[in-house]
Amino acid sequence: MAPATTGPDDFQRLDVNIARGRIVLSLLAMLSLYIDPTTAGGLFHLSAGARTILLCHLAYSVAIFVALRRQPQGARLLMVSTALDLFFATAVAFLTEGQTSPSYVFFVFAIIAVGIRPGMLTTVAVTACSVALYLFVIVLSERISNIYMMRAAYLAIAGYLIGFVGRQRATFETRVRELETRAARHSIARSLHDGYVQALAGVNIRLHSCRELIRRGQPDDALAELSDLQTGVAREYDEVRAYIRELAGVEESPSAEFVGPLAEPRFELQMAFAGHTTTGEHLLQILIEGLRNARRHGRPQCITINVRGLEGKLLITIDDDGVGFEDPANPPWAIASRVAELGGHLTVNHNGSTRLQIEMPND
Numbered sequence: 001m002a003p004a005t006t007g008p009d010d011f012q013r014l015d016v017n018i019a020r021g022r023i024v025l026s027l028l029a030m031l032s033l034y035i036d037p038t039t040a041g042g043l044f045h046l047s048a049g050a051r052t053i054l055l056c057h058l059a060y061s062v063a064i065f066v067a068l069r070r071q072p073q074g075a076r077l078l079m080v081s082t083a084l085d086l087f088f089a090t091a092v093a094f095l096t097e098g099q100t101s102p103s104y105v106f107f108v109f110a111i112i113a114v115g116i117r118p119g120m121l122t123t124v125a126v127t128a129c130s131v132a133l134y135l136f137v138i139v140l141s142e143r144i145s146n147i148y149m150m151r152a153a154y155l156a157i158a159g160y161l162i163g164f165v166g167r168q169r170a171t172f173e174t175r176v177r178e179l180e181t182r183a184a185r186h187s188i189a190r191s192l193h194d195g196y197v198q199a200l201a202g203v204n205i206r207l208h209s210c211r212e213l214i215r216r217g218q219p220d221d222a223l224a225e226l227s228d229l230q231t232g233v234a235r236e237y238d239e240v241r242a243y244i245r246e247l248a249g250v251e252e253s254p255s256a257e258f259v260g261p262l263a264e265p266r267f268e269l270q271m272a273f274a275g276h277t278t279t280g281e282h283l284l285q286i287l288i289e290g291l292r293n294a295r296r297h298g299r300p301q302c303i304t305i306n307v308r309g310l311e312g313k314l315l316i317t318i319d320d321d322g323v324g325f326e327d328p329a330n331p332p333w334a335i336a337s338r339v340a341e342l343g344g345h346l347t348v349n350h351n352g353s354t355r356l357q358i359e360m361p362n363d
Contacts, residue, residue, distance in 0.1 A: 011117075012068070015078070018113050019065035022085075025109055026058040029092070029102040049095045057088045078114075085110035086129055093137045107134060107155055108162075115162040123166060127159025188247070199236045203229065248333060265295060265320070266302045273309030275362045282342060283307065283314070289334050290318040290356060298322025298354060314344075314362035321353045331356070 033050060064081055089110055093103030107130040115123040134152050206229050213222035269287075287305060294303050300322030307316050331348045335356070339346045344360025 014116070016065070016068045018116075019061065019068050022061040022109070022113075023058070023065060025105065026054065026061050029105065030054045030058070032102055033096060047095070050092075053088065053091045053095055057092075060084055060088070082110060082114055082126060085113060086126070086133060089130065090133045090137060093134060094141065103134075103137075104151065104155065108158055111159045111162050115159075115166040117166070120163045120167045123159065123163030127156060127163065130159060131156045191243070196236065196240055199232075203233060245333070248337070265300045265322075267291070268302070268304045269307075270305070271307040273307055273314060273362065275309065275314065279314065279342075279362055282338060283316070286316065286335055286338060286358065287318075289332065289338075293332050293335075294318070294320040294322060294354070300354075309362050312362055314358075314360050316356075316358040316360075318356040318358075319353060 033054070064077075067077070085106070089103055089106030092106050093101065096103060111123060111126050111130060114126050131152050134155060135149075138149070138152070206225060210222045210225050210229070213219075213225065287307075290305065291303060294300055298320050300320035302321055304319040305317070306319075307314070309315075331346055335358075336346050339358055339360055342360045344358060347357045349355045349357070
């Protein structure tokens with residue numbers, strides 16, 4: 001099976017985990033300052049400024065976490081959260097700067113939050129901003145000494161190492177995916193060669209035998225051979241179909257196929273749209289798959305397809321009066337995957353008849 005690539009859902013989970021770590025950072029920083037006797041008010045005490053800024057950071061962390069859990073966010077939220085991470089790190093440094101101040105950890109967290117994503121330049125830019133802001137706090141607090149200046153240097157070194165390791169990790173993961181893809185392709189090629197290609201070769205030989213029997217005037221023997229061949233082809237078809245679904249990671253549809261010769265339902269098509277040829281090719285594949293599914297699974301008497309373009313969108317409706325799907329929440333995976341790839345949306349309604357409604361862009 002082909003390896004999965006990094007997609008939007010993976011980055012969504014990554015952002016949620018970062019947000020969860022931000023909450024933990026806020027709570028631990030508050031606890032460490034509360035029990036630290038050397039900074040921010042003394043032992044078991046927080047100054048008003050430190051308490052306010054840490055509570056604001058906790059509220060911000062929870063808000064980001066809730067927003068990410070509700071729905072995926074774009075790059076704008078990532079930029080805003082990075083800017084706020086740097087702002088709170090600077091504020092914590094200004095209010096609690098001391099030998100055991102946690103401000104250093106806030107700056108490092110801001111760097112790590114962008115460093116775990118691909119992009120060395122972004123990590124370097126955030127590191128440079130962190131160093132500049134830390135130096136600004138030192139100058140503003142009149143704490144110019146070798147100790148604090150070296151902290152800024154160490155922060156720059158830590159940021160570079162985080163960016164370097166993140167880039168190496170991304171390169172390594174890309175290489176691993178390439179090797180996994182190559183191995184998966186080799187396995188698929190071997191399966192096709194040893195199984196289905198050999199079966200097709202056998203079908204070709206048996207068809208040649210049927211032709212010879214007909215040429216010799218033995219139609220009954222040819223018919224028997226063709227009937228046996230049809231059974232074998234149907235068996236190979238089922239195996240290929242199951243293999244393809246396994247490769248796609250899709251479970252077998254719960255609705256059973258009918259056994260026996262397929263009925264020929266009436267077919268009505270209404271189409272009025274203009275678009276690119278690529279869209280037309282995808283549309284034809286969707287229509288063919290829709291007809292096959294309705295005919296094979298639903299045994300309808302009539303199939304109606306309506307296609308129309310409307311304001312940059314392509315609206316497709318496939319209706320049939322058959323038995324439909326046992327689970328409307330599990331639509332035909334071939335159609336659903338193609339629609340999703342095109343950035344569209346598929347819904348299945350079953351109320352005495354089956355209706356597939358597809359909406360996808362037609363730019």
